[in-house]
Amino acid sequence: MGRLVLHRLGGLLTTLMLSSVVIFGSLYLAPGSPEDVLFGSRQPTAAARAAVAHRLHLDQPLPVRYWDWLVGVLHGDLGTSMVTGQSVADRVGGHLGTSLLLVTLSMVIVIVIGTGLGAVSAMRPGAVDATANAVTSVSVTVPSFVAASLLISVFAVHLGWFPESGVGSGLGGELHGLFLPAVAMAIMNCGFLARISRNALREELQKEHVQTALVRGLPRWAVLRDHVFRNALPPIITAVALLTSGTFASTLIVETAFAVPGIGQLTISSVGQKDFPVVQAVSLLLVAAFVICNAASDLIQALIDPRLRTTRRTA
Amino acid sequence: MKRRTLRAALPVVAAALLTSACSGGGSPLAKSGSKSNFSTAQATTAPGVGPLANLTWYGDYRAPYSEDPLKTADYPEETILGNVCPPLLRTNADYSLSPGIAESWSQPSPEHVVFNLNPRATFSDGHPVTTADVIYSLMRNEDPNEASNYSDSYTDVTSVTATGPEQVTVNLSKPDYLFVRNMGILAGAIVEKAFAVKAGANFGNANVGVVCAGPYTVSSFDGTNTMVLKRTPNYWDPAHAAKAASVTFTFMSDPSAIGNALTAGTLDGAFDLPPSTVPQLSKAADGKLYVGAAGSTTQNIDLIISQLSGTLGDVRVRQALSMAIDRNGIAQTLFNGAADPLYAVAGPGFWESSPAKSVYQAAYQKLVQQPDVAAAGKLVQEAGATGKTFSIGYAASSPTDAQLAEVLQQTGDSIGLKVKIVGLPDQQYGDLFIDPKARSAYDSFLTINYLEYPEAADMYSSYATKAGAQNFNGWTDPTVEADILKAQGSENQTQRAEYVVAAQAVIAKALPWIPIVAPRALLFQNKAVTGAPLTFSYMDNAWAATMGAP
Numbered sequence: 081m082g083r084l085v086l087h088r089l090g091g092l093l094t095t096l097m098l099s100s101v102v103i104f105g106s107l108y109l110a111p112g113s114p115e116d117v118l119f120g121s122r123q124p125t126a127a128a129r130a131a132v133a134h135r136l137h138l139d140q141p142l143p144v145r146y147w148d149w150l151v152g153v154l155h156g157d158l159g160t161s162m163v164t165g166q167s168v169a170d171r172v173g174g175h176l177g178t179s180l181l182l183v184t185l186s187m188v189i190v191i192v193i194g195t196g197l198g199a200v201s202a203m204r205p206g207a208v209d210a211t212a213n214a215v216t217s218v219s220v221t222v223p224s225f226v227a228a229s230l231l232i233s234v235f236a237v238h239l240g241w242f243p244e245s246g247v248g249s250g251l252g253g254e255l256h257g258l259f260l261p262a263v264a265m266a267i268m269n270c271g272f273l274a275r276i277s278r279n280a281l282r283e284e285l286q287k288e289h290v291q292t293a294l295v296r297g298l299p300r301w302a303v304l305r306d307h308v309f310r311n312a313l314p315p316i317i318t319a320v321a322l323l324t325s326g327t328f329a330s331t332l333i334v335e336t337a338f339a340v341p342g343i344g345q346l347t348i349s350s351v352g353q354k355d356f357p358v359v360q361a362v363s364l365l366l367v368a369a370f371v372i373c374n375a376a377s378d379l380i381q382a383l384i385d386p387r388l389r390t391t392r393r394t395a
Numbered sequence: 396m397k398r399r400t401l402r403a404a405l406p407v408v409a410a411a412l413l414t415s416a417c418s419g420g421g422s423p424l425a426k427s428g429s430k431s432n433f434s435t436a437q438a439t440t441a442p443g444v445g446p447l448a449n450l451t452w453y454g455d456y457r458a459p460y461s462e463d464p465l466k467t468a469d470y471p472e473e474t475i476l477g478n479v480c481p482p483l484l485r486t487n488a489d490y491s492l493s494p495g496i497a498e499s500w501s502q503p504s505p506e507h508v509v510f511n512l513n514p515r516a517t518f519s520d521g522h523p524v525t526t527a528d529v530i531y532s533l534m535r536n537e538d539p540n541e542a543s544n545y546s547d548s549y550t551d552v553t554s555v556t557a558t559g560p561e562q563v564t565v566n567l568s569k570p571d572y573l574f575v576r577n578m579g580i581l582a583g584a585i586v587e588k589a590f591a592v593k594a595g596a597n598f599g600n601a602n603v604g605v606v607c608a609g610p611y612t613v614s615s616f617d618g619t620n621t622m623v624l625k626r627t628p629n630y631w632d633p634a635h636a637a638k639a640a641s642v643t644f645t646f647m648s649d650p651s652a653i654g655n656a657l658t659a660g661t662l663d664g665a666f667d668l669p670p671s672t673v674p675q676l677s678k679a680a681d682g683k684l685y686v687g688a689a690g691s692t693t694q695n696i697d698l699i700i701s702q703l704s705g706t707l708g709d710v711r712v713r714q715a716l717s718m719a720i721d722r723n724g725i726a727q728t729l730f731n732g733a734a735d736p737l738y739a740v741a742g743p744g745f746w747e748s749s750p751a752k753s754v755y756q757a758a759y760q761k762l763v764q765q766p767d768v769a770a771a772g773k774l775v776q777e778a779g780a781t782g783k784t785f786s787i788g789y790a791a792s793s794p795t796d797a798q799l800a801e802v803l804q805q806t807g808d809s810i811g812l813k814v815k816i817v818g819l820p821d822q823q824y825g826d827l828f829i830d831p832k833a834r835s836a837y838d839s840f841l842t843i844n845y846l847e848y849p850e851a852a853d854m855y856s857s858y859a860t861k862a863g864a865q866n867f868n869g870w871t872d873p874t875v876e877a878d879i880l881k882a883q884g885s886e887n888q889t890q891r892a893e894y895v896v897a898a899q900a901v902i903a904k905a906l907p908w909i910p911i912v913a914p915r916a917l918l919f920q921n922k923a924v925t926g927a928p929l930t931f932s933y934m935d936n937a938w939a940a941t942m943g944a945p
Contacts, residue, residue, distance in 0.1 A: 116825060118460060118467070123829045123864075124542035131540055135596055163460050164618035165600025171618050232655055244655035246645065339647045339656060341620035348648075349457055349619060352821050 084382055088375040092368070099367045100360065104146050107356055113138060114162040114354045136162050149360065159357035163350075168357045172343065176365065178247065179335070179342035181254060183327050186262035190269040191320060197270065198277025198316075202285060212274065219271035224330045227264040228337040235260060245339035261338045265330045269323045276319045280312035287311075314381050321377030325370040430732070431688040431915065433929055438488035440685070440918070443926030443943020447639035450924060450942050453653060453665030454644030458619050463599025464584035464607075465535060468544035470667050470934075473581060473847065475644055477936040478624060480607035482583035483510060483529065484575070485635075486936050488928035490748055490849055492579045496524055496608055497563075500578070505570030505884055510578070512561045517631045518587045519612045526557035531588040533565070545582035547857070547864040548574075551883075570884030572891070573853055580847040580935040610637040610940040621645050624939070638926075638943035651675075657682065663924045666933050668917040670795060673731040676919050685929055687916030689735040690743025692931040693854070694845040697740055698787065698803065698909040700868050701827070701834045706785040706812065711778035713906040718764065719771035719810045720803070726912045729798050733917055737910040738762040739903050740844075740858070741851035741895075744913055744931075748849060751892035755851065758896035762903050772810040781811040788827055788840035791818030796841055799911070834867060843914075847934045851895045852882040859902045870907035874898070 115132045124132075133139045137148065152159055158168035201212035236244030247257030284290060285308055293303045335344030343362050350358040455470040464480040466472070485495035494500075498513035516524040533555045536543040543549075551567045551574060558564040567574060577583055587606040590598075597603045601616045608631070611624035622644045630636040645662060647653055654672040656662040658679045668676065668684075676684040698716075700707050707713055722736030735743075739762050746755035775781055787803055789796040800816040807814035817837065819827075826833035827840050834840075844865075846854050856879045858865040859872070878898035885891035920927050926941040927933070 110822075116822065116829065119542055119829065125539040128539045128542045132542075161601075161618060164458075164602075164616075165461075165597055166602050166618050170602075174617055175619065229651060232651070237655055237658055240659065243661060244659045245647070245652050245661050246656070336647075336649050337652055339620075339645065339649070339652045341617070346619045352457075353460075354822060 084379065088378065092371045092375060095371050096364055096368060100150070100364055101146070103360055103363045104149070104356070105142070107354065107359060108142050108145075110354070114356065117163060117353045117355075149357070158361045161350075161355055161358050163353050163355045163358075168361045171346065171358055172361050172365070175341055175343045175346050178254065178258070178340060179328075179331050179344065182258045182262055182265075182331060182335070182340065182342060183324065185255065185258055186265045186269070186327055187320070187324050189262060189266040190273055190323060193266070194270045194273025195277045195316065197274035199281060201274070202278045202281035209278075212278070216271040216274045219267050220275070222267045222271075224265045224268065225333050225337060227267045228261070228334055231260045231264055232338070247340060257338075258340065261334045261340055264334050264337075265327050269327065272323065273316070273319055277312070277316050280315045281308060284308045284312045310384065313384055317377050317380050317384075321373040325373040328366055328369045431686050431691070432683075433685055434688065438930055438932075439926065439928045439941070440920055441925045441945060443638050443924065443941055443945070445638070445944030447924060447942065447944055449641045449643060450639040450939065451643045451645065451661065451663050452939070453657070453662050453668075454622060454646045455667060456646065456648045458616075458622065458646045461599040462601070462605045462613055462616070464581040464586070464605075465541060465543040465545055466599055468581065471646065473934040474666060475622060475624075476581060476584070477609075477934070478611045478642070478939045479609045479613055480581070480584040480586055480605060481609045481937045482580055482935065483533075483578040483585060484583065486579035486848065486932050488930055488932050488938075490930065490932055492575070495579075496529075496585050497578070500575065502572065502575065502886075505572065505886070506567045508565045508567070508575055508578075509558065510563045510565070511559075512563065513632075514561055515631045516608055518590075518606050518608050519627050520587070520590070520606050522587060522589070524585060524587075524608050526559075526561065526563050528588045529563045529585055530555045530557060531591070532585045533563075533583065535586075535591075536582060543582075545577070545580075548577040548580075548582035550862060569880070572886045573850055573883050576848045576850055576853070584935075610635060610937050611642060614641065619646070635937065635940055637940040639924075639939065642939050642942075657919050657921075660921055660923075662921075664918065664920040664927055666916075666918055666927070668919060670730045670733050670914070670917075673733055673917070679919070681923075682919055682921040685916070685918040685920065686733055687918075687929060689915065690747035690913070691916035691929070692845065692914060693741075693744040693847075693849050694843060694914045694931070695737055695740050695742060695744070695854075696734075696799070696841070696843050696911045696914065697737075698839050698911060699842050699858075699865075700839050700870075700907055700909070701837055703868050703870060703907075705838050706780055706783040707838045709778045709780060710905055711774050712780045712783075712785075712812070713909060714904070715771040715774035715778070715810055716803075716807065716812070717906055717909045718774065719766055719768050719806050720909070720911060721766045721806070722912055725799065725802055729795055729802070730912065730914060734912040734914045736763075737913040738764065739899055740908055740910045741854040741899065742910065742913050745846070745849045745851040745854060746892070749888060749892070751889045754889060754892035754896060758899060761900075768809050775811045782813065784813040784815060785838040786815040786817055786836075788817050788819050788824065788837040790821060790824040790841070792821055799841060828865075828867075831867075839909075842908075845931070845934075847931070849931075851899070852879055852891060855879055855895065855898055855902060856883070859898070859907055866907075868907055870905060872901055872905065875901050 115129060137145055160167055161171055197212050201209040232244050235241050242260045243257050247254045290303060290307050293307055331342055332344040332347060335342045347362045455474055457471055459472045460467045464476045481495055483495060483497045484492045487493055496513060496516045497510040500510045502508045512524060535541045536546050536549045551569055551571045552565055553568050554566045556564050585608055590606040594603050599605050601618045604613055610627055610630050612627050614623045614625040616622040624642040626637045626640050650669040650671045654675040657665055657676060660681050726734040726736055739759055746752050787800050789800045797818060804814040804816050857863045859875055860879050861871050875898040878894045882891045882894035916929060918927055918929060924942055925945045926943055928938050
């Protein structure tokens with residue numbers, strides 16, 4: 081188990097390292113530069129432009145800038161925003177909590193409703209299954225940006241139950257404000273997870289050892305818990321991990337639609353402004369979220385299934 | 396002082412998704428034709444009377460880059476920073492100038508403007524505003540290292556000197572009666588010298604801030620989503636002290652998010668609304684959408700000719716294109732009626748409130764033309780340009796720009812030209828205004844230009860004279876140069892107007908820029924607050940101090 085964790089950690093660091101090079105390089109290669117943003121429509125003198133470029137270290141070659149950035153990060157310094165002059169940790173930190181809360185809330189909804197719906201339809205074939213099937217068929221076709229505009233017009237503008245944009249103060253206010261965006265992202269994911277859980281459970285229910293256990297008169301809930309759910313968990317956990325990392329990416333669109341002050345809006349504006357240090361930090365956070373979700377899924381699976389507790393098999 | 400704007404900060408993909416998905420209530424192509432609901436004589440909403448604990452306002456499509464009033468001249472900065480760092484003179488809602496940090500001013504000779512400072516004027520840290528602060532603040536615009544966005548306002552300024560303990564004189568290189576207007580916009584913003592010098596290159600950064608003499612100071616700014624201003628305690632000018640204890644500006648780019656926030660009351664109000672919010676907001680129950688009349692802003696949407704070579708280099712092709720554009724159709728469909736056809740770049744918005752209005756109006760009437768595709772096609776033939784191609788660059792992130800480019804493409808097709816339209820990412824689009832190399836790739840590009848105050852001579856001098864900061868294609872004409880120079884030197888407004896319209900007649904024939912439409916002022920205000928200006932004067936001024944409970 082310890083080896084697996086170490087192995088995964090190594091994988092995380094390698095991925096972060098490689099993606100940081102790619103992100104840094106692509107920002108550098110894209111046309112335009114941050115000092116143009118700062119100068120706006122003015123045409124500064126060559127000297128003034130050079131002074132700003134020097135202050136932002138834009139006059140140094142790419143490898144040097146990357147190295148400086150890397151050394152800073154390893155010392156816990158994510159750098160300074162080129163546009164506002166604030167420290168990147170400050171700019172990202174404030175928004176990260178909101179986005180994390182949003183993703184968590186959305187995934188709680190997905191897990192509860194998705195697996196619930198999947199379990200119900202797996203165990204009640206016939207009308208219930210068909211209804212659930214119809215519901216999930218519709219929900220998997222509703223992308224978050226469509227759901228967002230629907231939810232806003234019904235629950236925020238017409239009924240006024242939730243704020244249509246922004247979040248309130250305090251945890252209660254934040255949860256209240258984040259509920260609709262979380263639902264917007266959850267609708268499609270719920271459908272996916274319900275389908276996957278239904279199929280996984282159905283498959284386990286039909287296994288011989290389950291049938292035998294039931295025929296032998298073991299209590300139904302014990303069979304479901306120990307033989308059906310436990311064995312059906314691996315594909316469900318994999319799906320949850322993938323959906324969670326996907327949800328991080330969806331925050332970009334949903335946070336804009338709901339004007340939620342999370343990292344989504346920060347990313348969009350920073351990319352537009354070519355604010356290298358901020359984009360770098362946010363992109364790496366997204367990459368890290370992907371890798372961590374997948375690693376977490378592998379670790380949880382290893383906990384459930386002792387056969388997977390050797391690194392060779394999960395690597 | 397004359398600026399183009401970059402609307403919307405969304406990346407292309409997200410913008411496309413959001414506009415297709417979220418603007419259900421406000422399809423920009425819906426033919427709803429909004430009517431103005433206040434007269435041009437009305438410059439503000441009912442004055443605010445009672446105190447407010449907090450005012451929440453739309454801070455426009457992105458957060459300011461800097462709190463330094465000179466750094467960037469665009470909607471977010473110009474909407475907010477006039478409340479924090481007001482200029483030397485106050486520009487009223489009707490664009491007239493009145494005393495501010497300078498309690499009086501005069502122009503004893505055409506080349507000298509004298510300002511007498513108000514001895515009571517103090518910065519937010521309690522230090523008095525001195526002549527040294529004023530000289531430093533104005534001269535920063537001339538410092539190449541500051542790269543002020545307003546440096547073109549200072550083209551004629553040779554020096555700024557203290558001529559008394561409370562008196563500052565601006566010396567000009569030639570007769571210029573227009574310069575003083577710049578002291579009523581952020582070009583004349585006053586900052587505390589000691590603080591600015593100490594902060595150096597970090598002056599105005601979100602974590603350093605500024606020290607100015609406004610009714611508000613920046614209390615917090617997260618750099619992305621919100622900026623909170625708080626009322627300056629014991630403000631030195633009690634007659635203009637703020638009624639709202641704090642003002643929270645929220646920045647958002649999605650038109651439906653803006654519309655929803657205003658409808659539901661999360662935001663108390665907004666200036667500069669995207670046209671697609673008009674249908675939703677005109678039905679709002681808790682507030683009112685004010686739609687200005689023709690000429691309620693100085694904003695002008697134009698096609699800038701990048702170079703006087705190629706297909707558009709022939710003046711007949713430019714004239715033909717201009718002749719064929721259905722300006723009225725564009726105003727009605729693309730802007731939901733919240734725009735008017737524009738036949739001269741400095742249209743009614745530049746002279747509606749001028750004492751010389753009749754002169755400008757008579758000249759403008761002569762330029763009004765109905766689209767004539769047949770005649771335009773013939774002109775293209777005469778020029779031997781039939782079948783020739785030209786390109787139009789536009790900001791891809793703006794749905795309105797994209798639609799406008801398509802309309803112009805169809806217009807070009809209908810008169811025998813081939814038009815290539817190229818949507819550019821914000822960064823590359825912005826480069827068109829500063830980099831001749833970037834510009835040379837396109838024959839023309841779209842702009843939303845504006846001037847903070849209505850002065851046609853300044854608009855024309857910015858793009859149709861040799862020294863103009865926006866003269867991208869190098870077009871010049873000796874008559875225009877002479878007339879604009881004379882207009883600047885005319886104290887009498889009617890005389891000035893006559894010089895301007897003489898220049899305008901030449902410019903309108905040569906078309907270095909092709910005017911298309913002029914957006915109308917759009918203001919939304921919740922019922923719980925009042926006092927917002929109905930004109931473009933909110934740009935660069937302490938308008939928030941007038942906001943209060945009804």
